[in-house]
Amino acid sequence: MRFITLGLIGLLSAQVAVFTLDALFPPDMSRAGRSSPVALDRRGAWLRALPVEDGRWRIRADLHRTDTTFTKRLIRIEDARFWLHPGVDLLAVIRAAGSAATSGRVTSGASTLTMQTARLLEPRPRTLPAKLIEMVRAVQLEARLSKREILALYLTLAPYGGNLEGVRAASLSYFGHEPETLTAGEQALLIALPQSPEARRPDRRPEAARAARRQVLDKMIRMGALTEVAAAEAQDEPLPGRAPFPAMAWHVAGELARAAPASQASVVSTIDAGLQSRLEPLAAQVARAQGPEATAAILVVEIETRAVRAAVGSGGLQRPGGWIDMTRAVRSPGSALKPFIYAFAFDDGIAAPDTEIEDAARRFGDYQPENFDRVFRGKVTAREALTNSLNVPAVELLDKVGPGAFEARVDAVGVNLIRPRAQTRSAGLALALGGVGITLRDLAVLYAALGDGGVAKPLAWTEVEAERRKHQGGRRLMRAEAATQVLDILRETPPPAGSTPAALTKGRPVMAFKTGTSYGFRDAVAAGVIGPYVIVVWTGRADGGARGGLTGRDAALPLLFDAADLIDAPPSAPRPIAPRAAPQALAKLEQRNEGPRLIFPPNGSSVQVEAFGPTSRGLALAAGGENLSWYVAGQPLTPDPVSGRVIWRPKGPGFYPITVVDGQGRKATARVRIKG
Secondary structure, eight states: OOOHHHHHHHHHHHHHHHHHHHHSSSOOOOHHOOOOOOOOOTOOOOEEOOOOGGGOEOOOOOOGGGGGGHHHHHHHHHTTTTTSSSSSSHHHHHHHHHHHHSSSSOOOOOOOOHHHHHHSSSSSSOHHHHHHHHHHHHHHHHHSSHHHHHHHHHHHHOBBBTTTEEEHHIIIIIISTTTTTTOHHHHHHHGGGGGSSTOOOOOHHHHHHHHHHHHHHEEEHHHHOOOOOHHHHHHTTTOOOOOOOOOOSSHHHHHHHHHHHHTTOEESSOOOHHHHHHHHHHHHHHHHHHHEEEEEEEEETTTTTEEEEEOOOOOOOTSTTTOOTTTSSSSSOGGHHHHHHHHHHHHHSSTTTTOOEEEEEBBTTTBBBTTTTTTTEEEHHHHHHTTTTTTTHHHHHHHOOOOHHHHHHEEEEEEOOOOOTTOSSSSSSGGGGGGGBOOOOOHHHHHHHTTTTTTEEBBOOOOHHHHHHOOOOOESSSSSHHHHHHHHHHHHHHTTOOOOOOGSTOOOOEEEEEEEEEEEGGEEEEEETTTTEEEEEEEEETTOOOSSSOOOIIIIIHHHHHHHHSOOOOOOOOOOOOOOOOGGGGBBSSSOOSSSSESSSOTTTTOOOOOTTTTSSSEEEEESSSOEEEETTEEEEETTTTTTEEOOOSSSSSEEEEEEOOOOSEEEEEEEEEEE
């Protein structure tokens, strides 16, 4: 009994000593915690990863995305009793020791996958003391991790030549795909490489790599995992070279990868790799066409979930400033905020779409805005003013809404308007014309609210966030009626030259859009709502330098329409035509002027048409007044009997006098140049 008691005490003491030593000298897991974070697209396609120390690509293995046949064959060849032993395979140790004693040299190894993992965590010279330490560390690992966790850790740390660590990095660099499905030849090479990664690198030592692959294939044959014929086919597979890692959605993928938790193998973003791959060359093409210093950016947001389906941060990394994510840069939106001035005015009952507003020279304190073309149209409706992006009506409405109230409303939904340093006390009326800074991301938040009945929500960058946004209530920016009214007006804006209006093209979605041009033509912006998507584009210089004459309509709007053509948006019919009238109380803001007012084309303008003659589409003339008659070069024009609109089809290029006369004989005249 005394011996039994002493034995139990000794056993307990030994256990306490083991646990104490294990707690005092735990395995160093620091290398396990440092891996290259990976950003994937919404369906799991690779976007971008970031290297770890010394530029190494150590990509965390994901057993759920690794070929199960490969892992089974790896275990059978490297450590057949992996699932059974406690980290050290005593049978293998006894066999290796007996073989070494018989032959006088080491003929077979006894390292288990767990011991190899311990060596990868704490590299040491291959000596007998180091081997004993590896055994102790292997037992410690088995006490801390499950078998699957140990296998995943081995497949994360295993070297595959050069700066490649881990099976995912090797598969992507050598074969160009994730290790989800691997051929027999690829499996054999990936099993052989970690034992002598530099000596067997297929891109530098192809003969050694081919011989090592042959040895592994022979082992597969002997253990019945592969037939002779299949092994011969695998051996005939060409050896791979080394390819660079994919780098799609470079800016946002890097941002998401850096923010991913260290324990997470990858982060699934909302980016659609297919759409992203179509838009990146488009942005690069536009940037090249606009000059050597130009770049471009595109954001595509799904309205329902606020998921960012594409984010092109620049026109290419090789462009000046191409490494800067211009979707995050604070730039002037030009007139792109005007729709929200009108929306707030409609929402507050200050105006309605057909409220008359005076477009004439006017001073607001010390601020006197002008229209872009420096031409005033007289009395116009709010609808006409927004469609033609007139400055004075927008400033007047902002004056009534209040620039401070405008800023507070957008700030309440999480959108930041950055004022110039000189203007620190309050927002001013210049806000209407781009006198504040905003990012493309915040601009997308605002336009997505227009498309979602006036409800604003933050953008979603991961699929987890997108699913949450779908069922999450947002913050109301405006009433749904005001948002719908503004979208209806924006759908009437003329498309860019060379693009057929959506209403005339069967099956094409209707785009509601607005452009903006900042002071000095530094920024060209266009934002649109099309079907279930919001698209925001920008072109300019990353350093904010001025560009001569490139407006939002010229430099950004074509890019917006081209991007829309690349999105699989369902068709959406225009709203039914109905008589328009503002409520009587909102019929006008100012007293009505005498005589008709010519709206389009304005005096002194140049208009480009696609064709001439009676079969051409012509120009729809517009003017304010009652009982109007139209004359071009003294010849009367007849209204269309169906629509009632006056369509002028010029005979050829040149200068034309246009006159509109109302029922009382009062007239307005414009001189217009027509170009083909």
